[in-house]
Amino acid sequence: xxxxxxxxxxxxxxxxxxxxxxxxxxxxxxxxxxxxxxxxxxxxxxxxxxxxxxxxxxxxxxxxxxxxxxxxxxxxxxxxxxxxxxxxxxxxxxxxxxxxxxxxxxxxxxxxxxxxxxxxxxxxxxxxxxxxxxxxxxxxxxxxxxxxxxxxxxxxxxxxxxxxxxxxxxxxxxxxxxxxxxxxxxxxxxxxxxxxxxxxxxxxxxxxxxxxxxxxxxxxxxxxxxxxxxxxxxxxxxxxxxxxxxxxxxxxxxxxxxxxxxxxxxxxxxxxxxxxxxxxxxxxxxxxxxxxxxxxxxxxxxxxxxxxxxxxxxxxxxxxxxxxxxxxxxxxxxxxxxxxxxxxxxxxxxxxxxxxxxxxxxxxxxxxxxxxxxxxxxxxxxxxxxxxxxxxxxxxxxxxxxxxxxxxxxxxxxxxxxxxxxx
Numbered sequence: 001x002x003x004x005x006x007x008x009x010x011x012x013x014x015x016x017x018x019x020x021x022x023x024x025x026x027x028x029x030x031x032x033x034x035x036x037x038x039x040x041x042x043x044x045x046x047x048x049x050x051x052x053x054x055x056x057x058x059x060x061x062x063x064x065x066x067x068x069x070x071x072x073x074x075x076x077x078x079x080x081x082x083x084x085x086x087x088x089x090x091x092x093x094x095x096x097x098x099x100x101x102x103x104x105x106x107x108x109x110x111x112x113x114x115x116x117x118x119x120x121x122x123x124x125x126x127x128x129x130x131x132x133x134x135x136x137x138x139x140x141x142x143x144x145x146x147x148x149x150x151x152x153x154x155x156x157x158x159x160x161x162x163x164x165x166x167x168x169x170x171x172x173x174x175x176x177x178x179x180x181x182x183x184x185x186x187x188x189x190x191x192x193x194x195x196x197x198x199x200x201x202x203x204x205x206x207x208x209x210x211x212x213x214x215x216x217x218x219x220x221x222x223x224x225x226x227x228x229x230x231x232x233x234x235x236x237x238x239x240x241x242x243x244x245x246x247x248x249x250x251x252x253x254x255x256x257x258x259x260x261x262x263x264x265x266x267x268x269x270x271x272x273x274x275x276x277x278x279x280x281x282x283x284x285x286x287x288x289x290x291x292x293x294x295x296x297x298x299x300x301x302x303x304x305x306x307x308x309x310x311x312x313x314x315x316x317x318x319x320x321x322x323x324x325x326x327x328x329x330x331x332x333x334x335x336x337x338x339x340x341x342x343x344x345x346x347x348x349x350x351x352x353x354x355x356x357x358x359x360x361x362x363x364x365x366x367x368x369x370x371x372x373x374x375x376x377x378x379x380x381x382x383x384x385x386x387x388x389x390x391x392x393x394x395x396x397x398x399x400x401x402x403x404x405x406x407x408x409x410x411x412x413x414x415x416x417x418x419x420x421x422x423x
Contacts, residue, residue, distance in 0.1 A: 001016070001017060001018075001019050001020075001133060001134040001135050002014055002015070002016060002017075002133065002134050002367055002368070002391065003015065003017045003057045003129075003130075003132065003133030003134065004057065004058050004059060004130075004132040004133065004367065004370045004371070004389075005017065005054075005055045005056060005057055005058070006044065006052045006053070006054065006055070006056040006058055007054060007055070008049075008054070009049045012058065012370065012371045012374055013371060014367060014368050014370060014371065015055070017055070017057060017129075017133070019135055020129065020135050020136060020137035021137070022068060022069075022070050022137070023137065023139075024070060024139065025070040025071040025072035025073070026070055026072050026073055026139065026140055026141055026142045027069075027070045027073070027137055027138060027139055027141055028066055028067075028068065028069045028070065028073055028076055028137075028138045028141030028145065029066075029067045029068040029069075029135060029136070029137055029138070030062070030064040030065065030066060030067065030082060030084060030135065030136045030138055030145075031064045031065045031066075031067045031134070031135055032062050032063070032064040032131055032133060032134055032135060032136055032391050033063060033064045033065060033154055033390070033391070033392065034062070034063055034064070034154035034155070034158050034388050034389070034390060035059050035061060035062040035063070035131045035132050035133075035158075035367075035388070035389050035391065036059075036061035036062075036158060036159070036161075036162075036163075036189075036361075036386065036387060036388050036389065037059075037061075037132070037370070037373060037374060037377055037386075037387040037389065038060060038061050038086075038162060038163065038189070039188045039189060039190065039253075039377075040121075040253070040310045041058060041059070041060075041120075041374070042374070042377065042378050043253070043310055044058070044121070044122060048122050048124065051122035051123040051124045052122050052123070053123070053127065056120070056122070056127060056129075056130075057120055057129040057130045057132065057133055058120045058130045058132045059119065059120040059130035059131040059132030059133065059389075060086035060118055060119040060120045060121055060130055060131060060161070060162060061086060061131065061158065061159070061161040061162045061163070062083075062084050062119070062130075062131025062132075062136055062161060063081070063082060063083040063084060063148075063154060063157060063158050063161060064081075064082065064084075064136070065079060065080070065081055065082075066078050066079060066080040066081075066082060066145075067135070069141065070141065072142060073141045073142045074142065075142060075143075075147075076141060076142075076145060076147070080145075080147055081147065081148050081149070081150050081157075082145040082146060082147055082148065083145070083146040083148055083157050083158065083160045083161050084119070084131060084136065084138055084144065084145055084146075084161055085101075085144055085145075085146065085160075085161055085162070085165075085337035085338060086118055086119055086121075086161055086162040086335075086337065087101060087102045087104070087115070087116050087117070087118050087334060087335070087336075087337060088104070088107050088116055088117040088118065088119070088126075088128065088138075088139050088140055088144060089101035089102075089104040089106075089107065089116055089140060089143060089144060089338060090104055090106035090107060090140050090143060091140070091142075091143030091144075091338070092106075092143075093105040093106045096143075096338075099336055099339040100336055100339075101116065101336045101337060101338050101339060102115050102116055102333065102334035102335060102336050102337075103115045103116060103336075104116035104117075106140075107126075107139075107140070109124065109125055109126045112124050112125075115334055117139070118334075119131055119136070120132065132367065132370060132389060133367075133391065134367070134391045134392075143338075144338070146160055146338075146341055148160075149349075153358060154388070155357060155358055155360070155361050155364075155388060156348060156353075156357050156358060157348060157357075158388065159189075159193070159357055159360070160337075160341065160344060160345075160348065161337070162335065162337065163189045163190050163193055164193055164344060164348070164355070164357070165335050165336075165337045165339075165340040165341065165344060166190050166193075166308055166335040166337075167190050167191075167192075167193035167194040167196075167197055167251075167308065168193075168197055168340045168343065168344060169308070169333075169335045169336065169339075169340060170190070170194050170249045170251065170306045170307075170308035171194055171197045171198055171201065171249065171306070172340075173304075173306040173331035173332070173333075174247035174248070174249050174304050174305075174306035174331070175247060175304045175306075175329065175331070176198065176201075176203050176246055176247045176304075177246055178202075179202060179203070179204075180203055180204070180245075180246035180247065181203060181204045181205075181206070181239075181240050181245040181246050181247070182198040182203045182204070182205050182206070182245060182246065182247050182248070182249065183205075183206045183207075183208065183236060183245040183247070183248045183249070183295075183298060183299070184198065184205060184206070184207045184208065184248075184249045184251055185208050185209075185248065185249065185250050185251060185252050185291050185294060185295060186208070186209060186250070186251035186252035186253075186291065186309065187207050187208075187209035187211070187214035187215060187217070187218050187225070187251075187385075188209075188214070188251065188252075188385065188386075189360060189385065189386045190251045190308055190309075191207065191209065191214075191249075191251035191252075192214070192217060192218060192221075192356075192360060192385070193355060193360075194249050194251055194308065195207040195218050195221070195223045196218075196221050196223070196355050196356055197355060198249075199221065199222055199223060200347075200354055200355060204224070205223050205224065206224050206225075206226060206236060206239065206245060207223045207224065207225045207226070208225070208226045208227075208228055208232060208294075209225070209227075209228065210227055210228040211380055213383040213385065214385060215227070217359070217360075217385060220356075220359065221356055221359075228294075232294065232298065233294075233297050233298045236298045237298070240300065243300040243301070244298050244299055244300035244301075244303065245298065245299060245300060245303065246299075246300060246303050246304070247299065247303055247304045247305070247306065248295040248298060248299045248303070248304075248305050248306070249305075249306045249307075249308060250291045250292055250295045250305065250306070250307045250308065250309050251308050251309055252290075252291035252309045253287075253291070253307075253308075253309025253310040253311055287311050287313040287316050289316060289317075289318075291309065292305075292307070292311075292318075293319070296319060296322055296323060296326075296328065299326070299328060301326045301327055301328075302326070302327045302328075303326075303328060303329070304328070304329040304330075304331060305328060305329070305330050305331070306331050306332065307330070307331070307332035307333075308332075308335075311332075360385065360386045361386045361387070361388045362383055362384055362385045362386055362387070363376070363382075363384055363386070363387045363388070364387075364388045364389075364390060364393075365387070365388075365389060365390065365393070366389070366390055366391075366393045367389050367390065367391040367393075369389075370389050373387045373389070
């Protein structure tokens with residue numbers, strides 16, 4: 001089958017790899033119909049590269065049709081349409097029973113000190129082959145897959161795999177008071193949904209992003225947007241009786257703009273031999289903290305900051321005096337996808353599309369064009385906000401975005417991802 005593989009720092013390629021097979025009685029094989037590029041996929045180039053291996057299959061936002069099931073999978077049948085959560089959980093351990101599926105004790109990656117297995121996301125999360133491919137082996141298929149109707153576009157359901165529950169959890173963790181205010185930093189895919197969810201729940205939402213196209217998309221959904229500049233904190237306080245917003249969601253993460261020293265550290269870690277780079281990642285602070293610093297600055301005293309953007313450093317410097325003095329609550333974590341599905345399914349199934357699931361993908365292209373789209377997404381070119389790959393879409397004229405397919409690309413030195421994946 002064809003799959004998108006990691007070949008080196010900023011270098012991905014579509015290659016022929018072995019078809020997945022049933023390995024355990026709780027496995028299933030899924031034929032992928034749609035799979036998305038997540039902002040957190042871009043982190044694999046800049047910071048998490050030392051944890052990647054050549055030919056790793058990428059991707060953790062897939063959906064498709066069940067082709068085969070193991071002998072112990074009784075909840076799925078061949079032909080079912082399913083969305084696959086990015087984290088692999090058993091559903092019956094101590095953590096899963098408490099809604100912490102991202103910490104599933106059955107599948108924790110203990111040798112790395114990490115939470116549960118994740119599709120397509122490095123040694124840190126088990127090196128499980130990902131879903132930017134024609135087929136996918138799904139472990140724990142007796143629990144994980146989310147069955148959806150055979151009606152509606154894939155994009156109506158696809159985002160249940162990661163970014164929609166990630167955004168929902170970010171808002172829940174933000175602990176916004178009733179009729180309170182919420183600032184969202186970053187308007188990539190997770191930030192877009194976070195802002196929409198906040199508005200849907202009745203909060204006053206301020207969304208911040210330096211990219212005009214991203215602000216325009218948010219404005220279509222009634223969101224108040226602001227550019228990122230030196231006056232941001234003053235403008236947010238002026239709009240909130242001088243205090244600042246009740247809650248802030250950082251939907252940016254470790255590759256935020258405006259952190260030149262940490263940006264240099266990213267480059268330095270990436271140039272180290274893998275074993276040394278992995279050690280540096282686990283013992284050094286290598287995150288760009290500009291977005292988190294902004295959140296700490298603008299949130300009101302006694303407010304809450306919710307982190308949905310991915311951070312990877314182990315010794316990041318934090319302004320503890322300010323956090324303590326302002327009495328700021330800080331919440332974070334990988335999304336517990338299955339925990340939020342019952343809340344989200346009625347909204348996704350609503351014909352009025354209250355969260356705008358059909359107004360997010362800016363590019364829908366064949367899998368062969370994935371390397372090209374990684375580059376566009378990272379460089380924020382061509383209005384690229386969300387890319388959906390179609391493994392069975394081969395005719396260029398059918399794609400929602402025109403251009404020449406290419407099976408391999410080397411990404412540029414200058415990066416600037418400002419969007420989290422999963423969370």
